[in-house]
Amino acid sequence: MGIVRYFRNILAGLWNLLVGLSVTTKYFFKGTTTQQYPEERLPLPVRSRSMIKLIYDDEKDQFNCVACLMCMKACPNSCIKLEGVRQADGKRRMTTFKLDFSTCIFCGYCVEACGFDALTFVSEEYENSVYKRGSLLQDEQAMKWVRPHSPAAEAAPIENTAPATAGAQS
Amino acid sequence: MLTGENIVQLVSGLLHWAYAQAGISSLAGVIDPIISAVVMFGFIAVFVMFLVWMERKVSAHMQSRIGPNRVGPLGLLQTVADAIKLTIKEDVKPVNRDKVPYFIAPIVAFVATFMGMVVIPFDKGVVVQDLNVGILYIIAITGFTVIAILTAGWSSNNKYALLGGFRSAAQIISYEVSLVLSVVPIIMITGTLSLSGIVEYQKQAGYWFILPQIVAFLIFITSATAEANRAPFDIPEAESELIGGFHTEYSGVKFAMFFLGEYIAVVVSSAVAVTLFLGGWLPLPYLDFLHIPGFVWFLAKLLLVIYLIMAFRWTFPRLRVDQLMDFGWKVLIPISIINILATAVVWFCLYGKGAQ
Secondary structure, eight states, X not given: OHHHHHHHHHHHHHHHHHHXXXXXXHHHTTOOOOOOTTTOOOOOOTTOOOEEEEEEEXXXXXXXXXXXXXXXXXXTTXXXXXXXXXXXXXXXXXXXXXXXXXXXXXXXXXXXXOSSSOEXXXXXXXXXXXXXXXXXXXXTTTTEEEXXXXXXXXXXXSSOOSOOOTTOXX | OOOHHHHHHHHHHHHHHHHHHXXXXXXXXXXXXXXXXXXHHHHHHHHHHHHHHHHHHHHHHHTTOOOOOSSSGGGTTHHHHHHHHHHTSOOOOOTTOOHHHHHHHHHHHHHHHHGGGGGOOSXXXXXXXXXXXXXXXXXXXXXXXXXXXXXXXXXXXXXXXXXXHHHHHHHHHHHHHHHHHHHHHHHHHHOOOOHHHHHHHHHHHTSOTTTTTHHHHHHHHHHHHHHTTOTTSOGGGOHHHHTXXXXXXXXXXXXXXXXXXXXXXXXXXXXXXXXXXXXXTOXXXXXXXXXXXXXXXXXXXXXXXXXXXHHHHHHSOOOOHHHHHHIIIIIIHHHHHHHHHHHHHHHHHHHOTTOO
Protein backbone atom coordinates (compact mmCIF):
# COMPACT_ATOMS: atom_id res chain seq x y z
CA MET A 1 0.00 0.00 0.00
CA GLY A 2 2.74 2.39 0.98
CA ILE A 3 4.73 1.78 -2.18
CA VAL A 4 1.67 2.24 -4.38
CA ARG A 5 0.87 5.52 -2.72
CA TYR A 6 4.50 6.59 -3.13
CA PHE A 7 4.42 6.15 -6.88
CA ARG A 8 0.92 7.55 -7.16
CA ASN A 9 2.07 10.67 -5.32
CA ILE A 10 4.98 11.10 -7.68
CA LEU A 11 2.77 10.73 -10.75
CA ALA A 12 0.17 13.11 -9.30
CA GLY A 13 2.90 15.64 -8.54
CA LEU A 14 4.27 15.31 -12.06
CA TRP A 15 0.78 15.83 -13.48
CA ASN A 16 0.28 18.93 -11.34
CA LEU A 17 3.58 20.36 -12.54
CA LEU A 18 2.54 19.75 -16.15
CA VAL A 19 -0.76 21.52 -15.54
CA GLY A 20 1.11 24.51 -14.10
CA LEU A 21 3.50 24.55 -17.05
CA SER A 22 0.59 24.43 -19.48
CA VAL A 23 -0.95 27.47 -17.83
CA THR A 24 2.22 29.54 -18.05
CA THR A 25 2.86 28.36 -21.61
CA LYS A 26 -0.66 29.39 -22.58
CA TYR A 27 -0.10 32.86 -21.16
CA PHE A 28 3.33 33.01 -22.80
CA PHE A 29 1.69 32.88 -26.23
CA LYS A 30 -1.37 34.88 -25.27
CA GLY A 31 -0.04 38.38 -25.80
CA THR A 32 0.38 41.23 -23.40
CA THR A 33 -2.10 43.57 -21.77
CA THR A 34 0.36 46.35 -21.06
CA GLN A 35 -0.61 49.90 -22.02
CA GLN A 36 2.60 51.72 -22.84
CA TYR A 37 1.40 54.95 -21.38
CA PRO A 38 3.18 57.84 -23.06
CA GLU A 39 2.69 56.23 -26.50
CA GLU A 40 -0.63 54.54 -25.85
CA ARG A 41 -3.51 55.96 -23.84
CA LEU A 42 -6.57 54.30 -22.49
CA PRO A 43 -9.81 55.80 -23.79
CA LEU A 44 -11.49 57.80 -21.04
CA PRO A 45 -15.23 57.79 -20.44
CA VAL A 46 -16.88 60.92 -21.90
CA ARG A 47 -17.97 62.27 -18.56
CA SER A 48 -14.89 61.39 -16.58
CA ARG A 49 -13.80 64.23 -14.33
CA SER A 50 -10.21 65.09 -14.96
CA MET A 51 -9.50 68.83 -14.99
CA ILE A 52 -11.52 71.87 -13.93
CA LYS A 53 -12.04 74.42 -16.67
CA LEU A 54 -13.66 77.81 -17.08
CA ILE A 55 -16.26 77.81 -19.82
CA TYR A 56 -15.73 80.49 -22.43
CA ASP A 57 -18.62 81.53 -24.63
CA ASP A 58 -17.40 81.92 -28.18
CA GLU A 59 -20.43 83.76 -29.48
CA LYS A 60 -20.57 86.38 -26.75
CA ASP A 61 -16.78 86.48 -26.60
CA GLN A 62 -16.66 86.33 -22.82
CA PHE A 63 -16.50 83.90 -19.94
CA ASN A 64 -19.77 82.68 -18.53
CA CYS A 65 -18.55 83.56 -15.05
CA VAL A 66 -20.31 86.49 -13.36
CA ALA A 67 -18.07 86.48 -10.27
CA CYS A 68 -20.83 85.49 -7.83
CA LEU A 69 -18.07 83.96 -5.61
CA MET A 70 -20.12 80.83 -4.88
CA CYS A 71 -17.30 78.56 -6.02
CA MET A 72 -14.86 80.46 -3.84
CA LYS A 73 -17.08 79.93 -0.82
CA ALA A 74 -17.71 76.29 -1.66
CA CYS A 75 -14.04 75.46 -1.99
CA PRO A 76 -12.93 73.51 1.11
CA ASN A 77 -9.27 74.33 0.54
CA SER A 78 -9.72 77.96 -0.44
CA CYS A 79 -7.77 77.45 -3.59
CA ILE A 80 -9.99 79.62 -5.77
CA LYS A 81 -9.39 83.36 -5.86
CA LEU A 82 -11.48 85.49 -8.16
CA GLU A 83 -12.44 89.10 -8.65
CA GLY A 84 -15.12 90.78 -10.67
CA VAL A 85 -16.40 94.20 -11.61
CA ARG A 86 -19.82 95.61 -12.29
CA GLN A 87 -19.98 96.66 -15.92
CA ALA A 88 -21.69 99.72 -17.35
CA ASP A 89 -24.80 97.68 -18.23
CA GLY A 90 -25.15 96.70 -14.60
CA LYS A 91 -24.03 93.08 -15.02
CA ARG A 92 -21.12 91.63 -13.03
CA ARG A 93 -18.22 90.14 -14.98
CA MET A 94 -15.24 88.14 -13.77
CA THR A 95 -11.91 89.89 -14.28
CA THR A 96 -9.37 87.54 -12.69
CA PHE A 97 -9.79 83.92 -11.77
CA LYS A 98 -7.04 81.90 -10.09
CA LEU A 99 -7.23 78.23 -9.17
CA ASP A 100 -4.26 76.71 -7.31
CA PHE A 101 -4.15 73.10 -8.48
CA SER A 102 -1.43 72.30 -5.96
CA THR A 103 -4.04 72.46 -3.19
CA CYS A 104 -7.12 71.53 -5.21
CA ILE A 105 -8.46 68.08 -4.38
CA PHE A 106 -10.86 67.91 -7.32
CA CYS A 107 -13.83 67.48 -5.01
CA GLY A 108 -16.06 69.21 -7.52
CA TYR A 109 -17.88 71.43 -5.01
CA CYS A 110 -17.07 74.53 -7.07
CA VAL A 111 -18.57 72.94 -10.19
CA GLU A 112 -21.69 72.00 -8.24
CA ALA A 113 -21.96 75.41 -6.64
CA CYS A 114 -21.70 77.27 -9.94
CA GLY A 115 -25.12 78.54 -10.95
CA PHE A 116 -24.10 80.15 -14.25
CA ASP A 117 -22.64 77.17 -16.15
CA ALA A 118 -19.21 78.72 -15.85
CA LEU A 119 -17.13 75.92 -14.32
CA THR A 120 -16.94 72.34 -15.56
CA PHE A 121 -14.96 69.18 -15.48
CA VAL A 122 -13.38 68.10 -18.74
CA SER A 123 -12.32 64.58 -19.59
CA GLU A 124 -9.67 65.01 -22.26
CA GLU A 125 -6.98 66.73 -20.22
CA TYR A 126 -5.64 64.87 -17.24
CA GLU A 127 -1.85 65.15 -17.27
CA ASN A 128 -1.16 67.75 -14.63
CA SER A 129 2.54 67.21 -14.07
CA VAL A 130 4.58 70.39 -14.22
CA TYR A 131 8.22 71.22 -13.72
CA LYS A 132 7.64 74.14 -11.36
CA ARG A 133 5.18 74.29 -8.50
CA GLY A 134 4.15 77.78 -9.55
CA SER A 135 2.81 76.46 -12.83
CA LEU A 136 -0.01 74.79 -10.92
CA LEU A 137 -1.49 78.19 -10.09
CA GLN A 138 -3.59 78.64 -13.21
CA ASP A 139 -5.41 81.81 -14.22
CA GLU A 140 -8.47 82.27 -16.38
CA GLN A 141 -6.46 82.15 -19.62
CA ALA A 142 -4.93 78.78 -18.72
CA MET A 143 -8.33 77.45 -17.70
CA LYS A 144 -10.16 78.79 -20.71
CA TRP A 145 -12.25 76.09 -22.37
CA VAL A 146 -14.69 76.40 -25.22
CA ARG A 147 -17.52 73.92 -25.18
CA PRO A 148 -17.64 72.01 -28.46
CA HIS A 149 -20.51 73.12 -30.69
CA SER A 150 -22.34 69.83 -30.56
CA PRO A 151 -25.18 69.68 -28.10
CA ALA A 152 -26.13 66.23 -29.41
CA ALA A 153 -22.78 64.82 -28.34
CA GLU A 154 -23.30 66.26 -24.89
CA ALA A 155 -26.66 64.58 -24.63
CA ALA A 156 -25.39 61.25 -25.91
CA PRO A 157 -25.61 58.30 -23.55
CA ILE A 158 -22.53 57.59 -21.49
CA GLU A 159 -20.17 55.33 -23.37
CA ASN A 160 -16.56 55.26 -24.40
CA THR A 161 -16.58 57.57 -27.36
CA ALA A 162 -13.39 59.37 -26.51
CA PRO A 163 -10.82 59.12 -29.31
CA ALA A 164 -8.94 55.88 -28.79
CA THR A 165 -5.30 55.73 -29.75
CA ALA A 166 -3.79 52.94 -31.79
CA GLY A 167 -3.35 49.69 -29.93
CA ALA A 168 -5.11 50.94 -26.86
CA GLN A 169 -7.53 48.03 -26.84
CA SER A 170 -6.01 44.60 -26.91
CA MET B 1 29.51 22.43 -46.99
CA LEU B 2 29.47 24.60 -43.92
CA THR B 3 29.97 22.55 -40.81
CA GLY B 4 31.38 23.45 -37.45
CA GLU B 5 34.30 21.12 -38.03
CA ASN B 6 35.30 22.94 -41.23
CA ILE B 7 35.18 26.31 -39.48
CA VAL B 8 37.37 25.04 -36.67
CA GLN B 9 39.85 23.55 -39.12
CA LEU B 10 39.93 26.78 -41.10
CA VAL B 11 40.49 28.92 -38.02
CA SER B 12 43.15 26.66 -36.57
CA GLY B 13 44.86 26.48 -39.94
CA LEU B 14 44.92 30.27 -40.16
CA LEU B 15 46.23 30.49 -36.60
CA HIS B 16 49.04 28.04 -37.24
CA TRP B 17 49.95 29.85 -40.44
CA ALA B 18 50.12 33.04 -38.37
CA TYR B 19 52.31 31.32 -35.78
CA ALA B 20 54.64 30.17 -38.53
CA GLN B 21 54.81 33.68 -39.95
CA ALA B 22 55.59 35.14 -36.55
CA GLY B 23 58.08 32.41 -35.81
CA ILE B 24 56.37 31.21 -32.62
CA SER B 25 55.21 27.78 -33.78
CA SER B 26 56.83 26.20 -30.75
CA LEU B 27 54.51 28.21 -28.48
CA ALA B 28 51.33 26.93 -30.17
CA GLY B 29 50.65 24.60 -27.25
CA VAL B 30 50.52 27.61 -24.95
CA ILE B 31 48.71 30.09 -27.16
CA ASP B 32 46.02 27.74 -28.49
CA PRO B 33 44.36 27.12 -25.10
CA ILE B 34 44.45 30.84 -24.33
CA ILE B 35 42.71 31.62 -27.62
CA SER B 36 40.16 28.88 -26.96
CA ALA B 37 39.51 30.29 -23.50
CA VAL B 38 39.09 33.84 -24.81
CA VAL B 39 36.76 32.72 -27.59
CA MET B 40 34.75 30.63 -25.16
CA PHE B 41 34.58 33.52 -22.69
CA GLY B 42 33.40 35.88 -25.40
CA PHE B 43 30.76 33.41 -26.49
CA ILE B 44 29.57 32.74 -22.98
CA ALA B 45 29.48 36.43 -22.00
CA VAL B 46 27.36 37.35 -25.00
CA PHE B 47 25.21 34.26 -24.62
CA VAL B 48 24.59 34.94 -20.93
CA MET B 49 23.63 38.52 -21.72
CA PHE B 50 21.18 37.18 -24.26
CA LEU B 51 19.88 34.69 -21.71
CA VAL B 52 19.24 37.37 -19.11
CA TRP B 53 17.28 39.32 -21.70
CA MET B 54 15.46 36.15 -22.71
CA GLU B 55 14.61 35.30 -19.14
CA ARG B 56 13.14 38.74 -18.57
CA LYS B 57 11.15 38.51 -21.78
CA VAL B 58 9.92 34.98 -20.99
CA SER B 59 8.88 35.93 -17.48
CA ALA B 60 7.21 39.09 -18.75
CA HIS B 61 5.18 37.32 -21.38
CA MET B 62 4.16 34.64 -18.92
CA GLN B 63 2.79 37.43 -16.75
CA SER B 64 1.13 39.25 -19.70
CA ARG B 65 3.73 42.01 -19.56
CA ILE B 66 6.09 43.23 -22.26
CA GLY B 67 9.38 43.20 -20.44
CA PRO B 68 12.45 45.27 -21.32
CA ASN B 69 11.75 47.25 -24.50
CA ARG B 70 13.44 50.61 -24.04
CA VAL B 71 17.17 50.06 -24.55
CA GLY B 72 17.91 49.05 -28.10
CA PRO B 73 15.65 47.08 -30.41
CA LEU B 74 13.28 44.89 -28.37
CA GLY B 75 15.27 45.88 -25.29
CA LEU B 76 18.18 43.70 -26.42
CA LEU B 77 20.74 46.14 -25.04
CA GLN B 78 19.11 46.23 -21.61
CA THR B 79 21.53 43.62 -20.28
CA VAL B 80 24.47 45.55 -21.69
CA ALA B 81 23.29 48.62 -19.81
CA ASP B 82 22.87 46.52 -16.66
CA ALA B 83 26.36 45.08 -17.06
CA ILE B 84 27.84 48.56 -17.46
CA LYS B 85 25.94 49.68 -14.38
CA LEU B 86 27.22 46.71 -12.38
CA THR B 87 30.85 47.22 -13.36
CA ILE B 88 30.98 50.93 -12.55
CA LYS B 89 29.13 50.47 -9.27
CA GLU B 90 30.84 51.03 -5.95
CA ASP B 91 32.10 47.78 -4.43
CA VAL B 92 30.62 47.92 -0.92
CA LYS B 93 32.41 45.53 1.41
CA PRO B 94 31.50 44.62 4.99
CA VAL B 95 34.16 45.77 7.47
CA ASN B 96 34.42 42.50 9.38
CA ARG B 97 34.70 40.30 6.34
CA ASP B 98 37.29 37.57 6.00
CA LYS B 99 39.29 39.36 3.33
CA VAL B 100 40.93 36.62 1.29
CA PRO B 101 38.00 34.16 1.05
CA TYR B 102 35.64 37.07 0.43
CA PHE B 103 37.73 38.04 -2.56
CA ILE B 104 38.28 34.52 -3.87
CA ALA B 105 34.72 33.17 -3.58
CA PRO B 106 33.15 34.93 -6.59
CA ILE B 107 36.14 34.04 -8.74
CA VAL B 108 35.80 30.37 -7.81
CA ALA B 109 32.06 30.47 -8.40
CA PHE B 110 32.62 31.86 -11.88
CA VAL B 111 35.62 29.76 -12.87
CA ALA B 112 34.21 26.49 -11.58
CA THR B 113 31.14 26.70 -13.76
CA PHE B 114 32.99 28.26 -16.69
CA MET B 115 35.43 25.34 -16.80
CA GLY B 116 32.51 23.06 -17.50
CA MET B 117 32.28 24.60 -20.97
CA VAL B 118 35.58 22.99 -21.89
CA VAL B 119 34.10 19.60 -22.79
CA ILE B 120 30.79 20.70 -24.32
CA PRO B 121 30.71 19.58 -27.96
CA PHE B 122 28.96 22.26 -30.00
CA ASP B 123 29.33 20.32 -33.21
CA LYS B 124 31.26 17.35 -34.47
CA GLY B 125 34.84 18.27 -33.62
CA VAL B 126 33.93 21.70 -32.23
CA VAL B 127 34.99 21.21 -28.67
CA VAL B 128 37.76 22.82 -26.68
CA GLN B 129 39.03 19.53 -25.29
CA ASP B 130 37.23 16.27 -25.96
CA LEU B 131 38.10 14.54 -22.70
CA ASN B 132 37.35 10.84 -22.59
CA VAL B 133 35.99 11.36 -19.06
CA GLY B 134 33.87 14.36 -20.05
CA ILE B 135 30.82 13.66 -17.88
CA LEU B 136 32.91 12.85 -14.84
CA TYR B 137 34.87 16.08 -15.40
CA ILE B 138 31.72 18.21 -15.62
CA ILE B 139 30.23 16.66 -12.50
CA ALA B 140 33.47 17.15 -10.61
CA ILE B 141 33.97 20.74 -11.78
CA THR B 142 30.44 21.93 -11.13
CA GLY B 143 30.73 20.48 -7.63
CA PHE B 144 33.24 23.25 -6.94
CA THR B 145 30.51 25.87 -6.84
CA VAL B 146 29.41 24.62 -3.44
CA ILE B 147 32.83 25.55 -2.06
CA ALA B 148 32.54 29.03 -3.53
CA ILE B 149 29.06 29.51 -2.14
CA LEU B 150 30.00 28.25 1.30
CA THR B 151 33.10 30.43 1.31
CA ALA B 152 31.09 33.45 0.27
CA GLY B 153 28.52 32.82 2.96
CA TRP B 154 31.14 32.30 5.65
CA SER B 155 33.48 35.16 4.80
CA SER B 156 30.70 37.76 4.50
CA ASN B 157 30.26 37.65 8.28
CA ASN B 158 26.52 37.93 7.91
CA LYS B 159 23.83 35.63 9.34
CA TYR B 160 21.78 35.57 6.18
CA ALA B 161 24.75 34.91 3.98
CA LEU B 162 25.91 32.10 6.25
CA LEU B 163 22.47 30.48 6.36
CA GLY B 164 22.20 30.76 2.60
CA GLY B 165 25.60 29.17 2.20
CA PHE B 166 24.68 26.29 4.49
CA ARG B 167 21.41 25.67 2.74
CA SER B 168 23.10 25.82 -0.62
CA ALA B 169 25.76 23.33 0.46
CA ALA B 170 23.13 20.89 1.74
CA GLN B 171 21.08 21.29 -1.40
CA ILE B 172 23.88 20.91 -3.91
CA ILE B 173 25.34 17.88 -2.16
CA SER B 174 21.92 16.20 -2.08
CA TYR B 175 21.06 16.86 -5.69
CA GLU B 176 24.54 16.04 -6.95
CA VAL B 177 23.78 12.41 -6.05
CA SER B 178 20.64 12.18 -8.13
CA LEU B 179 22.32 14.10 -10.95
CA VAL B 180 25.11 11.54 -11.15
CA LEU B 181 22.73 8.59 -10.76
CA SER B 182 20.52 9.86 -13.58
CA VAL B 183 23.50 9.92 -15.93
CA VAL B 184 24.62 6.39 -15.05
CA PRO B 185 22.13 4.55 -17.34
CA ILE B 186 23.39 6.50 -20.35
CA ILE B 187 26.95 5.55 -19.51
CA MET B 188 25.87 1.94 -19.07
CA ILE B 189 24.25 1.89 -22.50
CA THR B 190 26.93 3.74 -24.42
CA GLY B 191 29.92 2.47 -22.54
CA THR B 192 31.71 5.81 -22.81
CA LEU B 193 32.14 8.89 -20.63
CA SER B 194 33.03 11.15 -23.54
CA LEU B 195 30.26 13.57 -24.51
CA SER B 196 31.13 13.36 -28.21
CA GLY B 197 31.13 9.58 -27.95
CA ILE B 198 27.63 9.63 -26.49
CA VAL B 199 26.37 11.77 -29.35
CA GLU B 200 28.04 9.44 -31.86
CA TYR B 201 26.31 6.49 -30.20
CA GLN B 202 22.94 8.24 -30.56
CA LYS B 203 23.71 8.88 -34.22
CA GLN B 204 24.44 5.19 -34.83
CA ALA B 205 21.53 3.98 -32.73
CA GLY B 206 19.14 6.25 -34.62
CA TYR B 207 17.29 7.52 -31.58
CA TRP B 208 17.92 10.06 -28.87
CA PHE B 209 18.18 8.94 -25.29
CA ILE B 210 15.19 11.03 -24.24
CA LEU B 211 12.96 8.24 -25.62
CA PRO B 212 14.19 5.27 -23.59
CA GLN B 213 15.46 7.42 -20.72
CA ILE B 214 12.67 9.96 -20.18
CA VAL B 215 12.80 9.31 -16.44
CA ALA B 216 16.50 9.99 -16.36
CA PHE B 217 15.94 13.16 -18.37
CA LEU B 218 13.35 14.45 -15.91
CA ILE B 219 15.59 13.65 -12.96
CA PHE B 220 18.54 15.27 -14.69
CA ILE B 221 16.65 18.47 -15.48
CA THR B 222 15.31 18.68 -11.93
CA SER B 223 18.70 18.08 -10.37
CA ALA B 224 20.38 20.48 -12.76
CA THR B 225 17.89 23.20 -11.79
CA ALA B 226 18.65 22.52 -8.15
CA GLU B 227 22.39 22.50 -8.85
CA ALA B 228 22.18 25.91 -10.46
CA ASN B 229 20.30 27.25 -7.41
CA ARG B 230 17.42 28.33 -9.57
CA ALA B 231 13.77 28.54 -8.63
CA PRO B 232 11.93 26.45 -7.53
CA PHE B 233 15.11 25.31 -5.77
CA ASP B 234 16.41 28.79 -4.95
CA ILE B 235 16.23 28.38 -1.21
CA PRO B 236 19.88 29.46 -0.77
CA GLU B 237 18.96 32.88 -2.13
CA ALA B 238 15.31 33.05 -1.17
CA GLU B 239 14.61 36.77 -1.11
CA SER B 240 11.75 36.57 1.33
CA GLU B 241 13.70 34.60 3.90
CA LEU B 242 17.38 35.28 3.40
CA ILE B 243 17.59 38.58 1.49
CA GLY B 244 20.11 37.52 -1.12
CA GLY B 245 21.47 34.41 0.56
CA PHE B 246 25.20 33.92 0.11
CA HIS B 247 25.63 36.96 -2.11
CA THR B 248 23.87 39.37 0.25
CA GLU B 249 27.09 41.25 0.98
CA TYR B 250 28.40 41.28 -2.56
CA SER B 251 27.97 44.16 -4.94
CA GLY B 252 29.37 45.46 -8.17
CA VAL B 253 31.65 43.22 -10.16
CA LYS B 254 31.76 40.49 -7.51
CA PHE B 255 28.00 40.19 -7.58
CA ALA B 256 28.18 40.09 -11.37
CA MET B 257 30.55 37.14 -11.08
CA PHE B 258 28.04 35.18 -9.00
CA PHE B 259 25.27 36.15 -11.37
CA LEU B 260 27.31 35.11 -14.38
CA GLY B 261 28.25 31.87 -12.64
CA GLU B 262 24.61 31.03 -12.03
CA TYR B 263 23.72 31.52 -15.67
CA ILE B 264 26.76 29.62 -16.89
CA ALA B 265 25.71 26.76 -14.63
CA VAL B 266 22.35 26.79 -16.39
CA VAL B 267 24.05 26.82 -19.77
CA VAL B 268 26.41 23.99 -18.87
CA SER B 269 23.74 21.73 -17.41
CA SER B 270 21.42 22.42 -20.33
CA ALA B 271 24.23 21.70 -22.75
CA VAL B 272 24.93 18.41 -20.98
CA ALA B 273 21.22 17.59 -21.07
CA VAL B 274 21.14 18.33 -24.80
CA THR B 275 24.22 16.20 -25.41
CA LEU B 276 23.09 13.26 -23.32
CA PHE B 277 19.38 13.15 -24.04
CA LEU B 278 18.61 15.25 -27.10
CA GLY B 279 21.30 14.11 -29.48
CA GLY B 280 23.66 17.07 -29.21
CA TRP B 281 24.45 18.43 -32.67
CA LEU B 282 22.37 15.79 -34.52
CA PRO B 283 19.58 17.21 -36.67
CA LEU B 284 15.96 16.36 -36.02
CA PRO B 285 14.94 13.05 -37.61
CA TYR B 286 14.00 13.39 -41.30
CA LEU B 287 15.38 16.95 -41.38
CA ASP B 288 19.04 16.19 -42.12
CA PHE B 289 18.52 16.91 -45.84
CA LEU B 290 18.35 20.62 -44.93
CA HIS B 291 22.10 20.65 -44.27
CA ILE B 292 21.78 23.01 -41.33
CA PRO B 293 25.13 23.10 -39.52
CA GLY B 294 25.28 21.01 -36.37
CA PHE B 295 26.01 23.89 -34.02
CA VAL B 296 22.77 25.57 -35.08
CA TRP B 297 20.87 22.46 -34.07
CA PHE B 298 22.84 22.34 -30.85
CA LEU B 299 22.09 25.97 -29.98
CA ALA B 300 18.41 25.53 -30.88
CA LYS B 301 18.09 22.54 -28.58
CA LEU B 302 20.09 24.37 -25.93
CA LEU B 303 17.71 27.32 -26.04
CA LEU B 304 14.75 24.95 -25.84
CA VAL B 305 16.07 23.30 -22.68
CA ILE B 306 16.98 26.68 -21.19
CA TYR B 307 13.47 27.89 -21.97
CA LEU B 308 12.16 24.86 -20.10
CA ILE B 309 14.28 25.73 -17.06
CA MET B 310 13.08 29.34 -17.26
CA ALA B 311 9.48 28.15 -17.47
CA PHE B 312 10.12 26.12 -14.31
CA ARG B 313 11.31 29.23 -12.57
CA TRP B 314 8.28 31.30 -13.45
CA THR B 315 5.74 28.53 -12.90
CA PHE B 316 6.59 26.59 -9.77
CA PRO B 317 6.51 27.94 -6.23
CA ARG B 318 9.62 27.61 -4.10
CA LEU B 319 10.04 24.43 -2.08
CA ARG B 320 10.28 24.61 1.69
CA VAL B 321 13.69 23.58 2.99
CA ASP B 322 12.54 20.26 4.51
CA GLN B 323 10.45 19.45 1.44
CA LEU B 324 13.55 20.12 -0.62
CA MET B 325 15.53 17.48 1.27
CA ASP B 326 12.56 15.08 1.21
CA PHE B 327 12.23 15.48 -2.52
CA GLY B 328 15.91 14.97 -3.18
CA TRP B 329 16.51 11.99 -0.95
CA LYS B 330 13.14 10.25 -0.90
CA VAL B 331 12.01 10.73 -4.47
CA LEU B 332 14.78 11.56 -6.93
CA ILE B 333 17.46 9.21 -5.63
CA PRO B 334 15.26 6.09 -5.26
CA ILE B 335 13.67 6.70 -8.64
CA SER B 336 17.04 7.11 -10.31
CA ILE B 337 18.33 3.91 -8.69
CA ILE B 338 15.23 2.05 -9.88
CA ASN B 339 15.87 3.55 -13.31
CA ILE B 340 19.42 2.22 -13.32
CA LEU B 341 18.25 -1.27 -12.35
CA ALA B 342 15.43 -1.26 -14.90
CA THR B 343 17.79 -0.07 -17.64
CA ALA B 344 20.27 -2.77 -16.77
CA VAL B 345 17.61 -5.50 -16.84
CA VAL B 346 15.98 -4.30 -20.06
CA TRP B 347 19.26 -3.83 -21.91
CA PHE B 348 20.49 -7.24 -20.73
CA CYS B 349 17.29 -8.88 -21.95
CA LEU B 350 17.44 -7.05 -25.28
CA TYR B 351 21.11 -7.35 -26.17
CA GLY B 352 22.45 -10.03 -23.85
CA LYS B 353 25.77 -9.88 -22.13
CA GLY B 354 27.73 -7.97 -24.73
CA ALA B 355 25.37 -5.04 -24.94
CA GLN B 356 27.35 -2.25 -26.52
